[in-house]
Amino acid sequence: LNxxxxxxxxxxxxxxxxxxxxxxxxQRVLEHVPAGAKSVTDLPLIDPDEYWRAxxxxxxxxxxRPLIDGTVMRSGGSxxxxxxxxxxxxxxxxxxxxxxxxxxxxxxFLPGDxxxxxxxxxxxxxxxxxxxxxxxxxPIPIVxxxxxxxxxxxxxxHYMKTFEATVLIANVSTTCRLAEYFTxxxxxxxxxxxxxxxxxC
Numbered sequence: 001l002n003x004x005x006x007x008x009x010x011x012x013x014x015x016x017x018x019x020x021x022x023x024x025x026x027q028r029v030l031e032h033v034p035a036g037a038k039s040v041t042d043l044p045l046i047d048p049d050e051y052w053r054a055x056x057x058x059x060x061x062x063x064x065r066p067l068i069d070g071t072v073m074r075s076g077g078s079x080x081x082x083x084x085x086x087x088x089x090x091x092x093x094x095x096x097x098x099x100x101x102x103x104x105x106x107x108x109f110l111p112g113d114x115x116x117x118x119x120x121x122x123x124x125x126x127x128x129x130x131x132x133x134x135x136x137x138x139p140i141p142i143v144x145x146x147x148x149x150x151x152x153x154x155x156x157x158h159y160m161k162t163f164e165a166t167v168l169i170a171n172v173s174t175t176c177r178l179a180e181y182f183t184x185x186x187x188x189x190x191x192x193x194x195x196x197x198x199x200x201c
Contacts, residue, residue, distance in 0.1 A: 023064045026062075085126070104140050115135060118156060
């Protein structure tokens with residue numbers, strides 16, 4: 001239900017009342033939920049299209065408190081319609097820690113890896129910042145190379161060679177462009193041992 005407050009809600013009834021009283025969207029969506037609801041099974045399923053339409057027309061109508069401390073981001077729009085999301089500073093920090101923990105256990109990082117982040121930034125897109133946040137929280141010692149996918153392909157290749165990147169995080173199209181570039185100049189990148197995909201794939 002987006003940001004709730006610094007006060008933790010301990011039961012579903014309190015959560016429902018909080019959402020109803022602080023968000024016009026949830027007031028409407030939850031209007032038929034009985035006051036004595038005790039379980040998430042008492043809650044209606046929310047139509048994602050309805051939620052994103054409401055968020056696009058009036059983000060403040062979906063949120064449960066005013067945005068005074070946080071970050072506004074857009075998704076990459078893989079469905080053809082980029083979606084606006086908001087994270088408080090605390091939510092962004094928590095997201096980074098949770099993502100870092102998952103990456104540490106499932107992505108194959110090794111101590112000392114040199115990680116080239118080639119995600120795109122700007123236009124409110126969140127992937128570069130979200131990955132940077134997670135990489136800074138990674139519980140494995142790594143060297144972080146925040147290069148970005150906005151660089152020219154020759155500069156990407158230059159930074160990767162100069163700093164002997166061992167891990168590349170990029171979307172599929174950037175990875176293919178890098179591979180084509182190295183092939184065109186008849187070079188390889190012997191240090192690179194792991195490619196992690198993000199973005200449109």
